[in-house]
Amino acid sequence: MTAETTTVTARQDATTPPTRFTFGCVGVRADAYAAGPTLVFRLRITASPGTRVHAMALRCQLRIEPARRGYGDDEARGLTDLFGERTRWGTTLHPVQFAHVSVMVPGFTGETETDLVVPCTYDMDIAATRYLGALNEGEVPLLLLFSGTAFTGAGGFHVEPVPWDLEAVCRMPVRTWREMIEQHFPGCGWLKLPRDTMDALLAYRSRRALPSWEAAVEALLHDAADTADEPRPSGGSGERAAT
Numbered sequence: 001m002t003a004e005t006t007t008v009t010a011r012q013d014a015t016t017p018p019t020r021f022t023f024g025c026v027g028v029r030a031d032a033y034a035a036g037p038t039l040v041f042r043l044r045i046t047a048s049p050g051t052r053v054h055a056m057a058l059r060c061q062l063r064i065e066p067a068r069r070g071y072g073d074d075e076a077r078g079l080t081d082l083f084g085e086r087t088r089w090g091t092t093l094h095p096v097q098f099a100h101v102s103v104m105v106p107g108f109t110g111e112t113e114t115d116l117v118v119p120c121t122y123d124m125d126i127a128a129t130r131y132l133g134a135l136n137e138g139e140v141p142l143l144l145l146f147s148g149t150a151f152t153g154a155g156g157f158h159v160e161p162v163p164w165d166l167e168a169v170c171r172m173p174v175r176t177w178r179e180m181i182e183q184h185f186p187g188c189g190w191l192k193l194p195r196d197t198m199d200a201l202l203a204y205r206s207r208r209a210l211p212s213w214e215a216a217v218e219a220l221l222h223d224a225a226d227t228a229d230e231p232r233p234s235g236g237s238g239e240r241a242a243t
Helices: 002-015 074-079 086-092 128-134 174-184 195-208 213-229 236-243
Strands: 020-029 038-046 052-064 096-103 111-117 140-152 158-161 167-173
Touching: 002 213, 020 140, 020 167, 020 174, 038 167, 038 174, 052 111, 052 128, 052 174, 074 128, 086 128, 096 111, 167 174
Parallel strands: none
Antiparallel strands: 020 038, 038 111, 052 096, 052 140, 140 158, 140 167
């Protein structure tokens, strides 16, 4: 009797249509209590009517879509390093990878909302950080691409993949990014240097008895400006000798 019941259940599972999922992003905020820069995206997940979802292991790729907004002249100058001159943007304004994160979604039936926590960086070697730092106002066009595994079923459960073609659009206010960075790096920037460069900069600071890293960088910039302003040799004497 038990074996027969199991067989019937297996047949029912084999004919059960896959669950249809849809995703949306209903908001984004900076996490005011995180140890480092962190964004929290609020996701809305909908499953087929009446479907019991026991849990979902969700993966999300976040991508910036630069072609989906306009840019002022100051912003365009700040983006030259990434995309070149504005006249070339028709061929260079490609998507920029922002983050890959995972989240475990608790069980629900029908629809639920959950937080997607995205740790961020202020490393200016990262293309996404340079892009966001160049924006003055407006919104950041983001595309969230989903995949993963869902555990569904009214009695017991079966495993279903979250299709790769599911996505959601999010337009994050630029001020949200700026507020997050200002919270952790108030009035400052962040620069990563190789160890040998740091050692050379420390030696320069020590020789000059400079009180801070800021003073060391300012002294180097001042020296570089003085060198650039020095007049170059005219080379006139060499021309007379050749004559």
